[in-house]
Amino acid sequence: MGRRRPNRQLAALLAESGWSAGELARAVNALGTKYGLRLRYDRTAVAHWLEGSRPRPPVPGLVAQVFGRRLGRAVHVGETGLESTAAARGSADAVLSAGDPVERLIALCHADADPGRRLALNRKMFTAADIPLPVWPQVAGPQADRPVGMAQQMTPRRDARLADMVAVFADLAEKYGGAHARSALGAYIADDVTPRLVPAPDGGAPEPVVLTGSACLLHLLGTMAADAGLPNLGYHCYRSALDLAHRAGDRNVYAITLRTMAVLALRLDDMTRARQWSQAALEVAAPTATPDVRCYLHAGRAAVRAAEGERRAALAELLAAERSHETAAGTGPDTADGAGALGPFTRYPPAAFHYVRGEVLQALGDHAQAATAFQESLAVRPSAHHIALVLTHTRLTETSLALGELDGALEQCRQLCAHYPYTASRRTVTALTTVRRSLAPYRRHPQARQIRDHLAQLMRRTSDAAR
Incomplete structure (x- = not known):
């Protein structure tokens, strides 16, 4: 074996941040706790990194994140000099690098079924560059006031199976948590849903209703993964949900997923992403969002603002959420469009809204x-x-x-x-x-x-x- 080369990139970042080796180690340990990792690094470990050793994933990604937060700018893993070799990261990259969202979805679900590959995927840190920035068609004329989310696209008459499965797994997650029945959801997506996403032999594309339903199931899989202590795996599922929602032309589901990702980032103390994604969610959904969706998005934005200590902005967002909540309560469930069967993505339950309202007020000190x-x-x-x-x-x-x-x-x-x-x-x-x-x-x-x-x-x- 050849001699290790000193990691000058890491040394430069340490100098720029003003941190000591021990301070970097403590920051990485603290962030690792947010991701469900028990890390015990100290200044000696950082000294070894400076000498050329490389920690196993996802530690290089954690190092990049803590430097990014310290410096107030994006720091990529490559800048740390700790990036793993191509051989070490090959299996995870093979799953996540597929350009076609359906191919990536299939690979993701199959990898999730294997405990070893699942952990490898969770060690693959998610970056902001993984979020697509799609261009949405302009909504104009009489259609501008009509919601075009799942309530219109995915009715029980058109596809009761997907609607029912969305409701079933959302209910299981609410009752028992993400570590319960998550593998069953992944298997259902891989075995029953993905075949319907593959283009037909005659070149026919999947119907928007199938794409939207699949996006909702991937969203639920991501939420369950994050709740089971696999946040990076959750992010990768959310990314696939965004791809499918965009293909379906469903701005509401796309916005709901972005907002959910923002709240996950908030739980991980990643304020930059929480701020960006919560704002982007409102911008994406603005032309067509239903009152329930607007309430959900504004409530999420209020939580982010409160965490940042922006009292006036947080209360303004909370007021907007309350007004949308009152409007939604006045309309009542619309059984004609199937909203009742699609509650997780068409209705924002009062219990959930009041809980987030309490979180915002607690963060602002209004106990x-x-x-x-x-x-x-x-x-x-x-x-x-x-x-x-x-x-x-x-x-x-x-x-x-x-x-x-x-x-x-x-x-x-x-x-x-x-x-x-x-x-x-x-x-x-x-x-x-x-x-x-x-x-x-x-x-x-x-x-x-x-x-x-x-x-x-x-x-x-x-x-x-x-x-």
């Missing part, structure tokens, strides 16, 4: 108003939606503690503990960790200590089940 919003969400949330119930009770625990109401917080903890065993989700695991830490100052309180012990038991059971 009393946030608690009211979370309670309004609970009042209309189905009792079997265990994921959302765990997350909502977690939020109410936080707001209660912020308001000095320990007894109320402990009652919320009891409620979330009742729903947690039904879940298979990275978000609920994180929620339990957050709650247990928030109760640490009260460890001498008998009931608080008892609940903390119970939370620890639940977390151990989760850890044992994952082995």
